[in-house]
Amino acid sequence: MSGARRRGRPVVEVGAQVRFGGVRWQVVALSREGFHLADEDGADQVVLAGHLFADAGFAVLGAEPVQAVPQWGLFEAAPVAAREKAMAWLRHIREVECGLPGGPDSGG
Numbered sequence: 214m215s216g217a218r219r220r221g222r223p224v225v226e227v228g229a230q231v232r233f234g235g236v237r238w239q240v241v242a243l244s245r246e247g248f249h250l251a252d253e254d255g256a257d258q259v260v261l262a263g264h265l266f267a268d269a270g271f272a273v274l275g276a277e278p279v280q281a282v283p284q285w286g287l288f289e290a291a292p293v294a295a296r297e298k299a300m301a302w303l304r305h306i307r308e309v310e311c312g313l314p315g316g317p318d319s320g321g
Contacts, residue, residue, distance in 0.1 A: 223276035225265075230274040233265055237274065 225231060225248065229240045233250065242249035247261040265271060288296065304314050311317040 223273035225273060231265070232270055232272045232274055233260065233268050235270055 223229075225240060227240055227243060231238050231240060231250070236252055238250035238252050240248055241251045241257070244259070247259050248265055249257065249259050251257045288299070291299075307317075308314045313319050
């Protein structure tokens with residue numbers, strides 16, 4: 214079950230292998246308190262979700278990394294009419310943000 218994905222993201226579920234605290238763990242149960250983990254030596258612990266995911270070395274092992282979308286990737290995928298409509302609002306948005314229709318460096 215390790216490497217399962219939902220909406221393109223790795224899923225932490227029973228059977229998944231994770232890295233936490235520099236150790237490889239298997240998720241053996243889920244509860245309201247958190248994730249029940251067991252390592253290869255038989256040690257076990259319960260970890261709150263926030264603590265697990267906040268670990269700098271946390272990873273779902275065996276899962277493909279999530280692919281980043283380029284900043285304008287979704288914009289360029291929109292229909293031409295929708296992009297033109299969005300760009301028409303850009304001047305108004307800049308004016309709301311900084312008080313100047315052309316943006317902060319437009320000179321007024």
